[in-house]
Amino acid sequence: MPSVVLLFPGQGSQVPGMGKDLAERFPAARETFRAADAVIGAPLSQLCFEGPADELTKTLNAQPARPTHGATVWAVVRDALAPMVVAAAGHSLGEFTAYHAADALALPEAVQLVRTRGELMFESGTRRPGAMAALLGDLTTPVEEICEEASAEGVVSPANFNSPGQTVISGEPAGVDRAMALAKAAGAKRTIRLNVSGAFHSPLMTDAAAGLESAIAMAHLADPRFPVYSNVNGQPITDAALARRLLVQQLTSPVQWVREVESLAAAHSDALFVEMGPGAVLKGLVKKIAPALNVVTCGTAAEVDALLTLVTS
Numbered sequence: 347m348p349s350v351v352l353l354f355p356g357q358g359s360q361v362p363g364m365g366k367d368l369a370e371r372f373p374a375a376r377e378t379f380r381a382a383d384a385v386i387g388a389p390l391s392q393l394c395f396e397g398p399a400d401e402l403t404k405t406l407n408a409q410p411a412r413p414t415h416g417a418t419v420w421a422v423v424r425d426a427l428a429p430m431v432v433a434a435a436g437h438s439l440g441e442f443t444a445y446h447a448a449d450a451l452a453l454p455e456a457v458q459l460v461r462t463r464g465e466l467m468f469e470s471g472t473r474r475p476g477a478m479a480a481l482l483g484d485l486t487t488p489v490e491e492i493c494e495e496a497s498a499e500g501v502v503s504p505a506n507f508n509s510p511g512q513t514v515i516s517g518e519p520a521g522v523d524r525a526m527a528l529a530k531a532a533g534a535k536r537t538i539r540l541n542v543s544g545a546f547h548s549p550l551m552t553d554a555a556a557g558l559e560s561a562i563a564m565a566h567l568a569d570p571r572f573p574v575y576s577n578v579n580g581q582p583i584t585d586a587a588l589a590r591r592l593l594v595q596q597l598t599s600p601v602q603w604v605r606e607v608e609s610l611a612a613a614h615s616d617a618l619f620v621e622m623g624p625g626a627v628l629k630g631l632v633k634k635i636a637p638a639l640n641v642v643t644c645g646t647a648a649e650v651d652a653l654l655t656l657v658t659s
Contacts, residue, residue, distance in 0.1 A: 348657055349617040350430040351610055352447055353628045353641075354416045354440030357408045362397030364624040365415045367647040369395070374421040378453065382414040385457045390414060405471075405543045409439060409464025410457050412623070416443035417453055419622045419644055426654055432614055433582065435575040437628060438506070438547070438601050439463070441593065447622075448570030450586060455565050462561045466554035467597070471544020473553065477522040478505060478542050481513045483535030489513050492532060496525035505547035506601040509634040514540070516548035547600055555597040562590050580605030582613070604635050611636040620644050620653060 368375035369391065379391035393402055394411050401407055416436075420443075436444035439460060446456040481489065493502045493515060502517030502525045515525050522545075526537040545551065567590055573582030576592045580602045583589050610619075619641040621628045629641045644653045 347430055349432045349614060350427055350657070351614050351617045351619045352420070352427075352431055352434040352444065353619055353621045353632070354434070354436035354443040354447070355412065355621065355623040355625070355628050356436065356438035356440040357405070357412055358627070360394075360402050360408050360412050360415075361624050362395070362399050362402055364394050364411075364645065365391070365418050366395040368418055368422060368650070371647050372422045372650075374424075375418045378418040378421045379414065381453055382410065382417075382457050385454045386410055386461060403541070405464050405468045406461075407464075409467075410461040412439055413443040413446070413456060413460050415624060415645070416440065416622050417446055417456065419650070420447045422650055423644065423653060426657065427620075430618075430657060431572055432617060433573045433575060433610060434570075435606055435610060436577075437603055438577060438596070440623070441574065441577055441596065443622070444574045445567070445570055445589065445593075448572050448574050450568045450570040450574070450589065452566065455567075459558075459561055459565055463554070463558055463597075466557040467546060467551060468543050470551055470554040471542075474545075474550050475519065476517060476545025476548065476550045477519040478514055478516045478540040478545060479522050479526050480536075480538045480540060481515060481526070481529045481534050482511060482538070483533060484511055485513075485529060485532045485534060487528070487532040489515065489529070492525050492528045493517070493521075496521050496528055499524040501549060503548050504600045505545075507604045508601075509604060509631045511634070512631070514547075516545040517550060518545070547597065549598055551597045555594050558597060559594045562593055575606045575610055577601045577603070577606065580609045582609070603631060607632050607635040607639075611639055615639070618642065618657070 500518030500521030
C-alpha cells in the first residue's frame with residue numbers, strides 16, 4: 347500500500363466547470379456541493395459548474411469555491427485513499443481544505459471559515475488598497491532586501507515563496523511598483539502585477555487577521571488525524587491550538603511553500619503526492635522544488651479513475 351500526501355491548491359486555480367463531471371457521476375460529490383450551497387445560502391455549485399469566470403474569480407466567491415471543490419474530490423476518493431494518507435498540505439487558502447481532509451474541520455465549518463476569510467480580506471483590501479506581483483527568474487539580490495529598499499515608497503514584503511525562480515510580493519501599490527523595478531534590475535526575467543483585491547499575506551491584512559482569529563476561535567477545530575504542514579513555518583502540525591494560531595498568522599505572513607515541500611520531501615520521499623484540485627499548479631511548483639517526487643493530479647472524474655487504478659493496482 348503506497349503512502350499518500352494530499353496537496354490542496356489555493357485561490358487562483360479556480361476555473362468554470364470545476365467539479366461538474368464529479369457531481370454528475372458521484373453521489374458523494376453531489377452531496378458535498380449541496381452541503382456547501384446550504385452553508386453559503388446561494389448556488390455556489392452553479393458558479394463552479396458554469397461560471398462566469400469573472401464572478402468565480404472574485405475573492406468573495408473564489409475563497410469558498412476552491413475548498414469546496416477540494417473537499418468534493420476528497421469525498422469521492424476518501425474511502426480508498428484514507429488508510430494511505432500520511433500528511434497533507436495546502437497552499438494559502440488550501441490549508442483549510444487540508445485540515446478538513448484530516449478530520450480537523452467539518453465541511454460546514456470549513457466552508458463558513460473560508461467564506462468569512464474571503465469577506466474579511468476583501469474588506470481589508472477596500473479599506474487599505476494593496477497590490478501583488480509575481481517576480482519570475484533568479485535574482486542577484488535577495489527578495490527580502492529588494493522589498494526592504496522598496497518600502498521607502500510604500501510597505502511591501504514577500505508573500506509567496508512558490509518555487510525557485512518564482513516569488514510573489516505584496517503591499518502598498520507604490521512599494522510593489524518600486525520592488526518590481528528593483529527586481530528587474532536584479533535580473534528578474536518578468537514581473538507581473540496580479541489581479542487581486544488586496545495585499546494578501548502581508549501586514550496590510552492585519553485587520554482581516556483579527557477578524558479571522560475571532561471566527562477560528564468559535565470554530566470546532568480538532569487535532570488533525572495526520573500532520574498538516576503549515577504555510578507559516580513549513581513544519582508538520584498535529585495540535586489544534588497551534589493550528590488555530592498559524593491559520594491566523596498565515597494571513598499576514600509569507601506562504602513558505604518551498605520550505606513546506608522540502609520538509610515533506612524529507613519526511614515522505616517515497617510517497618505519492620496527489621494534487622486535489624483543478625489543474626496542475628501545485629504539481630508544477632513541487633516538481634521545481636523537489637523533482638524526484640512522484641506527483642499526480644486529481645480534480646476530474648477521469649483523474650479520479652486514474653488515481654484509484656494507480657493506488658489499487
